[in-house]
Amino acid sequence: MTARVDELRAGLEAVRERMDRACEAAGRARDEVNLVVVTKYFPASDVRLLADLGVTDVGENRHQEAEQKAQECADLDLRWHFIGGLQSNKAAAVAAYAHVVESVDRPKLVAPLSRGAAGRPEPVDVLLQVSLDPPGASHRAGADPGALPALSDAVAAADHLRLAGLMAVAPLGEDPAVAFARLAEVRRSVLSDHPEATVLSAGMSGDLEQAIAHGATHVRVGSAILGPRPVIL
Ligand SMILES: *Cc1c(COP(=O)(O)O)cnc(C)c1O
Numbered sequence: 138m139t140a141r142v143d144e145l146r147a148g149l150e151a152v153r154e155r156m157d158r159a160c161e162a163a164g165r166a167r168d169e170v171n172l173v174v175v176t177k178y179f180p181a182s183d184v185r186l187l188a189d190l191g192v193t194d195v196g197e198n199r200h201q202e203a204e205q206k207a208q209e210c211a212d213l214d215l216r217w218h219f220i221g222g223l224q225s226n227k228a229a230a231v232a233a234y235a236h237v238v239e240s241v242d243r244p245k246l247v248a249p250l251s252r253g254a255a256g257r258p259e260p261v262d263v264l265l266q267v268s269l270d271p272p273g274a275s276h277r278a279g280a281d282p283g284a285l286p287a288l289s290d291a292v293a294a295a296d297h298l299r300l301a302g303l304m305a306v307a308p309l310g311e312d313p314a315v316a317f318a319r320l321a322e323v324r325r326s327v328l329s330d331h332p333e334a335t336v337l338s339a340g341m342s343g344d345l346e347q348a349i350a351h352g353a354t355h356v357r358v359g360s361a362i363l364g365p366r367p368v369i370l
Contacts, residue, residue, distance in 0.1 A: 229253030302336025
């Protein structure tokens with residue numbers, strides 16, 4: 138049986154090679170693109186092995202699971218990214234441990250996030266999650282691009298938050314390259330009002346190449362490194 142650390146090492150190497158090749162193909166410097174390893178549903182022991190293998194950033198999408206893992210791994214020098222749907226009554230608690238909250242899609246989240254971040258030594262980085270669904274389609278998470286000017290101003294004005302950039306997930310049933318090209322346009326317009334918002338979190342196990350081609354600075358990769366997610370109720 139293969140030891141877990143060897144599986145994780147092989148997964149990481151394969152993903153880092155894909156990132157190398159995608160940067161080369163896009164004519165981008167390799168150090169412009171960061172890897173966030175999505176550890177949701179996997180145990181804290183995996184997070185620990187990943188940190189030993191040089192991973193610096195991990196992503197989680199469920200508050201209770203994330204909070205507990207961040208506590209169990211408090212001795213490790215990791216940046217925790219919250220990438221899941223946020224309820225406003227949980228937002229303050231998330232901002233108490235997450236270094237980056239990537240899934241901010243409505244103004245109602247801003248005040249509780251800032252309150253939760255008030256006790257932190259540094260402001261919490263916020264990414265605005267953008268919906269790439271065609272207008273009128275049934276929405277998964279994310280703000281409509283038209284809502285971004287007000288939302289970005291609200292985050293930028295919050296005392297304990299830092300507007301860092303945008304996050305998006307390619308919609309199902311569309312070529313991710315087409316969706317990420319739209320995202321790059323949206324990003325240009327946000328950057329013209331907020332030049333500090335340089336982060337673009339896009340691309341997962343199946344589409345990180347297309348995201349890197351369209352300017353992603355962070356890819357969020359789970360299953361290509363950790364394997365298929367275990368099913369927990
Ligand atoms: C789970 C998840 C990922 C990682 O997905 P994989 O396909 O396993 O790489 C990335 N982003 C978000 C928002 C997720 O929820």
